[in-house]
Amino acid sequence: MILCAKVHIKEGEKTRRLLLENKLLNKNYKIVKEGNFLYIPLNEENLKNVNLKDLNPNIEIVEKDLKSKEIKRKPSFREVISKRFRKEIDEGLIALSYDVVGDLVILQISDEIDEKTRKEIGEIAYKLIPCKGVFRRKSEVKGEFRVRELEHLAGENRTLTMHKENGYRLWVDIAKVYFSPRLGGERLRIGKKVGIDDVVVDMFAGVGPFSIACRNARKIYSIDINPHAIELLKKNIKLNKLEHKIIPILSDVREVDVKGNRVIMNLPKYAHEFVDKALEIVEKGGVVHYYTIGEDFDDAIKLFESKCECEVLEKKIVKSYAPKEYVLAIDFKILEK
């Protein structure tokens, strides 16, 4: 039995595209039509990163006996690596999960694995994952710009790529700016809340994925301190034809004087240091989308309650960060400052 998204045929193509963009479509099985409904096979491994109801609230998850598309299927990267490197996987030196940004793949292999083996794994990924280049994370995201060091393993040694998610396109340079494809579902969630009269302030915009996800707003101020991010953000504004709405600002957000009714604080590790600034920016009655790292939501809620009168509209775990630590999202409505 295969997990499937059951949707009305009228929403079939839109849902299939959203599932594909969020790496949730299981291409090994055929989509089936029964009556007025389509059953779209799901990639179970990636389901943990995305809440399907954010993609389309009408999706129902059901199990279905679907026919496999190919009789002779190419083994997946995960299948090959699990067999060849079981011990190293169990020891936490090689991860089966990886990121795909545009046509580039980023693997997680420890420095303790020798260079020859790292390259061998890179070549396996290059053959089995549709992509043009393979890299590995050489460090954690670090510094003010939240960028990680990378090591090239296979294919093209190029770090600029075009990523597609949620119906928009983004230029990303994986060596110069922060970008996580795992936040695609979160961006969709925020984008859906945006109204046509909203003025959004994206305090830590990077190349602009949250800003562009909020494209229904009246105006969007997109701020970042990394000049490479702002350069790519400007290209992305043009690429998505949003010159009339998005205002890119290269600056430390603490130096910027703007106001808005929806503030996005996507700097999980340090956002707690910027709460006063967010409260200066947000208008009374507005919403702050706060991202932080923690075991639970308590500290973040206490922090906001110590600084203003607020109401928690929604809270969710976005992804895991370390053992027992998560990237958390909390939407605060600011009642009184």
Ligand SMILES: C[S@@+](CC[C@H](N)C(=O)[O-])C[C@H]1O[C@@H](n2cnc3c(N)ncnc32)[C@H](O)[C@@H]1O
């Ligand atoms: C975690 S990244 C998020 C980028 C983007 N929102 C995304 O989802 O891809 C945080 C961003 O905040 C920027 N940043 C860090 N400190 C800043 C500051 N004081 N003022 C403005 N931007 C800052 C970094 O350069 C980085 O691009």
